[in-house]
Amino acid sequence: MDDPNADTEWNDILRAKGILPPKDEKSKDEVEDWYTDVVRAKQEQEQSLDNKTLDELDELEDEQDDRILLEYRQKRMQEMQAAAAKNKFGVVTQISKPDFIREVTEASKEYHVVVHLYQDYIPACKLMNQCLDQLANEFKATKFVKIIADQCIPNYPDRNVPTLLIYGEGDIKANLVGAIQFGGMEMTVRSIRSILARHDAVPAEKVVDPEKEKKKTIYRTQATAALSSDEDDEDDDDRGYY
Structure with missing residues (x-):
């Protein structure tokens, strides 16, 4: 079949009589212009x-x-x-009951909040505050606050303090009552951290495999011994020249 777009006299006659549609010269020109522009741009570059x-x-x-x-x-x-x-915190903040909703419930929608209910005259509470000061400084993404127990909850019994409340997502996640579960007067930063980590209030402590550490120690010892042996051999060689 002949190409209807071919430049022939017969096709021109057919186009004049309306039998063939006009040539799509515009599309052809656009393609040629585009190709020319691409070539020119490449050459200029x-x-x-x-x-x-x-x-x-x-x-x-x-x-x-x-x-x-x-x-x-x-x-x-x-x-x-x-x-x-x-990491915007870093200290244990003292709050009062009117502050609780803003400083704890509302704040916990954005980050975890650890609340210490305490009494100043109870030794376990003093020890807990010391440990929380260190944890707050270490985990600045977690908000730590403290409040006098019976100011927060009227008639809150002394036997229940220290109490830690853990808030997250705008709600309470854990209610940890009494010193005994933290180790009593033997509580440590590490023991408290472990409990807080179980409730996602702080990152879990990295667990070290004792066997791997033992192998590393053995390897270091062997490497040190080998190095020392090489140095001794060099000393012996040096002494042989005299």
Whole structure:
């Protein structure tokens, strides 16, 4: 079959009589223009680079490096700002009953809140406060607060303090009553951290495999012994020259 777009006299007659549609010259021209533009742009880019001196090419490379460095700096700034926004606490804050909803319930919608119900004159509460001070400084993403027990809950019995309340997602997650479960007067930062970690209030402590540590120690000992042996051999060799 003949090409209806071919430039022939017969096709021109058929187009004149309306038997064939007009040639799609516009589409053809658009394709040719597009191809010409692409070729010209490529040639201009190549000529632009070809005409640059080594110093100019180095400058261009430096500009690209600066752009990459700027993007990296912006990314690091965003990461640092996010970390600063998250790690915003670091101390145990004293609150009163009117503050409780704002400082605990509402705040716990964004992060975990640990509340210490205490009495100043009870030794276990004093020890708990000392431990919480260290934990608050270590885990700045968790909010630690303390409140006098019977100011928070009227007639709260002394036998129940220290009490830790753990809040998260706007609600109470754990109610830990009494010193005994923390180790009594033998409680430590580590024992309290372990309990808080079980309720996701702080990150769990990394567990160290004793067998792996033992192997590492043996390896270090063997490596040190081998190194010492090599040094002794070198000393013996040196002594042999005299």
